[in-house]
Structure formats: structure tokens, C-alpha cells
Amino acid sequence: MNSSSGLPPLDVAALRADTPGCEQVIHFNNAGAGLMTASVLAAMTGHLTLEAQTGGYEAAAARAGRIRGFYTEAAGLLGARPEEIAFANSSTHAYATALSAIDFRSGDVILTTRDDFVSNQIAFLSLRRRFGVRVVRAPNLPEGGVDVDAMATLMRTLRPRLVAVTHVPTNSGLVQPVAAIGRHCRDQDLLYLVDACQSIGQLPLDVTAIGADLLAATCRKWLRGPRGTGLLYVSQRVLDAGYEPLFVDTNGADWVTEDRYEQVATAARFEYWEFPYATLLGCAEAIRYARTVGIEAVAARTAALGARLRDRLAAIGGVRLLDRGADLAALVTFAVDGWDAEPFKAAMDRQGINSALSLREFAILDFGDKGVDWCLRLSPHYYNTEDEVDRVADAVAALVPLGSCS
Numbered sequence: 001m002n003s004s005s006g007l008p009p010l011d012v013a014a015l016r017a018d019t020p021g022c023e024q025v026i027h028f029n030n031a032g033a034g035l036m037t038a039s040v041l042a043a044m045t046g047h048l049t050l051e052a053q054t055g056g057y058e059a060a061a062a063r064a065g066r067i068r069g070f071y072t073e074a075a076g077l078l079g080a081r082p083e084e085i086a087f088a089n090s091s092t093h094a095y096a097t098a099l100s101a102i103d104f105r106s107g108d109v110i111l112t113t114r115d116d117f118v119s120n121q122i123a124f125l126s127l128r129r130r131f132g133v134r135v136v137r138a139p140n141l142p143e144g145g146v147d148v149d150a151m152a153t154l155m156r157t158l159r160p161r162l163v164a165v166t167h168v169p170t171n172s173g174l175v176q177p178v179a180a181i182g183r184h185c186r187d188q189d190l191l192y193l194v195d196a197c198q199s200i201g202q203l204p205l206d207v208t209a210i211g212a213d214l215l216a217a218t219c220r221k222w223l224r225g226p227r228g229t230g231l232l233y234v235s236q237r238v239l240d241a242g243y244e245p246l247f248v249d250t251n252g253a254d255w256v257t258e259d260r261y262e263q264v265a266t267a268a269r270f271e272y273w274e275f276p277y278a279t280l281l282g283c284a285e286a287i288r289y290a291r292t293v294g295i296e297a298v299a300a301r302t303a304a305l306g307a308r309l310r311d312r313l314a315a316i317g318g319v320r321l322l323d324r325g326a327d328l329a330a331l332v333t334f335a336v337d338g339w340d341a342e343p344f345k346a347a348m349d350r351q352g353i354n355s356a357l358s359l360r361e362f363a364i365l366d367f368g369d370k371g372v373d374w375c376l377r378l379s380p381h382y383y384n385t386e387d388e389v390d391r392v393a394d395a396v397a398a399l400v401p402l403g404s405c406s
Contacts, residue, residue: 010297015383018289026388029354031170031198031331031379034224036282037289044226044282051278060277067277070284074231077287077295078215079206084239086232086270087280091197092119094216094232097270098193099123099162100246101238106132108161111154113138113146113176114365115169117195124164136160137365144324145174152184162191168198171363171377173306173323173331175203182211191238197221197230201286202302202329202381204295213238222302222381225286226279234267244269298382305380305389306330312393318400322375333358333375336400341374344399348376351395 016022021035050059060067071082078085088094110124114137124135136158138151146165155163163185167178178194185192193214196205201222207215215233219225234243244252244263252269253261263269290298309332313319318337336344341357348355356377360367367373380389 027354028378029356030381032356033220040282040285043285044278047278047281073287083266086267088230089228091216091218091230094230097245098214101243104131104133108133109158110162111160112164116166118362148180164193166195168329171358173328174325175327175329179210186211219283223286225283229279229283301382302330309389316397332378335372
């Protein structure tokens with residue numbers, strides 16, 4: 001499958017054997033939550049069993065080495081140092097914690113794009129309501145994706161307090177040029193926050209190449225980890241500048257006198273003391289598994305499966321593909337003539353095909369530009385097969401002529 005990329009082919013049969021869910025469904029909702037491997041499940045249940053047998057604090061102490069392994073694995077995945085990684089219970093939690101560390105003032109500018117994640121946009125509007133910040137969205141190119149040159153001009157003229165970009169939006173296969181944007185941020189010494197929720201585990205990520213000061217991500221999607229897990233990368237530059245979240249607890253600071261605390265030197269200042277250690281260990285195993293498979297090989301296969309699916313769907317009358325941009329990830333979005341959202345999703349469910357809906361309120365700007373109120377999102381991963389792609393496309397083709405607005 002990866003021969004055209006110069007990479008050895010993946011052993012898809014072995015990958016599927018590691019994934020019990022493959023026997024139950026055609027899982028094309030990896031952009032929602034990937035199917036966990038047996039080893040991820042074992043890491044979590046093993047720790048829960050140990051907690052039940054010995055006590056929560058005692059189990060954490062006994063597994064201290066494995067717990068530290070989360071930071072080592074995540075750092076290796078991102079080209080960072082373990083000291084620059086903080087665990088979070090979701091990408092949104094990581095993102096909000098990062099935003100809370102910035103001392104926004106009235107008139108400050110947040111420069112973002114028209115294809116940002118909905119929760120991030122809501123957070124920006126909340127900051128506008130509370131602190132009077134300005135939210136400016138850079139324009140897109142005609143073919144889709146942010147106009148980097150226009151964004152660089154806005155950086156020079158507006159001097160934003162923060163530049164914030166979503167690498168791959170949840171409602172589209174678009175891959176934004178985050179490294180090109182990062183180079184402009186570095187040239188102009190601007191703070192740069194990247195949402196990698198839909199790219200981590202699907203695409204190679206190097207925080208140095210991207211130029212990110214902060215990067216938020218989840219473990220439940222393309223990394224195939226458990227729900228309730230995520231991470232925040234905090235660059236040494238940000239740590240040295242003294243950034244810290246709005247509320248710091250004993251994990252992130254030491255209480256040294258009656259009226260003073262001192263920050264810890266690492267990204268642990270962005271964490272809280274209480275941890276869901278079972279899910280953290282599951283996340284660590286998911287990252288280890290992905291790195292063993294090889295992110296470059298994963299990226300090649302997901303891109304090929306996504307392209308095959310788009311080609312099949314493009315040939316179906318009544319289906320309109322919605323993904324725009326020069327570079328597309330394995331999130332395949334399309335509109336369907338003659339159907340309402342929920343009935344179409346339910347019809348796919350009945351055929352054992354997992355998918356996801358994106359609604360207009362998830363992407364007001366993007367869906368407004370495309371003139372749609374909803375789309376179906378299909379997101380194959382490296383353990384899916386070409387046969388599954390064809391079966392999913394055939395299922396869509398069979399449903400479109402039926403139509404239902406009930």
C-alpha cells in the first residue's frame with residue numbers, strides 16, 4: 001500500500017488482529033475516536049486492577065516508571081523534550097489551559113483563520129466578551145486554506161497577542177500550512193498556538209519545524225487512545241517567559257512562604273495534581289503503538305485510503321464532496337441530495353458503518369461558504385482496508401437515490 005511513498009507496506013492483517021473492534025464494525029469515525037488496540041485496553045484495565053488490589057496512591061507509585069513513559073513517548077512523537085509535555089483530559093482542556101496563561105488586555109488581537117475548531121472560536125468570543133480582545137480571521141485562498149501571505153501581512157499590521165491555527169479542522173479534510181505560518185510567527189516574535197487535535201497520530205508533527213509555542217492535541221482520535229486523554233506541548237521559550245495557567249495547584253507550583261509560590265520549571269505547571277492514571281497509561285501505550293507502526297507509514301496509508309474514498313464518492317450522482325485545499329487529510333466530508341442529516345447517518349449506522357455528522361453550527365464560516373447545513377464525515381485509518389472503502393462507497397451510492405427527509 002505504501003510502495004509509492006518509498007515506505008514498506010504495513011501488515012494490515014496484523015494491525016486488525018490487534019484491534020478487536022474491527023470484527024464488529026466498519027469504523028470510519030477515527031476523526032471522532034479511533035478503535036483502541038488490545039494493548040491499550042490491557043494497559044488501562046491492568047492499572048485499574050492494581051488500584052483495586054493495592055490502593056490508588058500505591059498503584060501510581062508502583063507504576064511511576066510507566067507513568068513517566070507517557071512524557072517520553074509524547075515528546076518523541078512531537079520532537080520535543082519530556083519536560084515540555086503536560087497531560088490533559090482532552091484537547092479542549094489543553095487549549096483552554098493554554099489560553100488562560102495569556103494575560104489578555106482590552107484591544108489585544110487574536111489572529112486566527114476561517115477554518116478553526118468550533119470550541120476554539122467560542123473561546124475566542126468568550127475572551128472578546130470578557131476582556132475586549134479583537135478576533136481577526138485571515139482570508140482563505142480561492143482553492144481553500146488560509147492565505148499565508150495575507151496572514152503574514154495581518155501579523156505585521158496588527159501585531160496580534162496570539163496567532164492561533166487549527167492544523168486540520170474537524171469538519172473538513174483541509175490541512176493548513178502550519179509550518180509556513182509558524183515561520184512568520186518566529187520572524188515577528190509572535191506567540192503561536194496550534195490545535196493538532198485532528199493531525200496528531202495521522203500526520204507527522206515536529207513542533208520545532210512547525211514553530212509552535214503551544215500545541216494542544218487529543219489521544220482519542222488518530223492515536224487510538226482512550227477518551228479523556230490529551231496533551232499540551234509548552235515550548236521552553238514559553239516556560240522561560242513564565243507563562244502559567246490562570247489557576248495553578250500543587251503540581252505546578254510550590255508554596256514557599258505565606259504569601260508566595262514558585263512555579264515548577266517544566267510543563268507540569270499546566271497540569272493538576274490529580275490524574276486518571278489508568279487512562280494516562282492507555283494514552284502512553286497508544287502513542288508507543290503509533291510510533292512503532294511509524295507515523296510516516298500511517299500518513300501515507302491514510303492519505304491513500306482518503307483519496308480512494310473521495311474518488312469513489314465523486315463518481316456518485318447526488319453526492320457533493322466538500323473538502324477544499326491543496327493538501328487533504330483522511331477526513332472526507334460530503335453533502336447528499338434528498339436527505340436530512342439524522343436519517344442519513346442512521347441509515348449508515350444500520351449497515352454497520354461508523355461515521356459522524358458535522359452540522360452548520362460546528363463550522364458556520366466554512367459551511368456558509370460552501371452553502372450547506374450539514375455533511376457526513378468519513379475518516380478511514382491505517383487499519384481500515386481498501387475493501388471497506390469500497391463497501392462504504394457502495395453503501396452511500398445505494399442510499400442516495402432513496403432519499404428521506406423524515
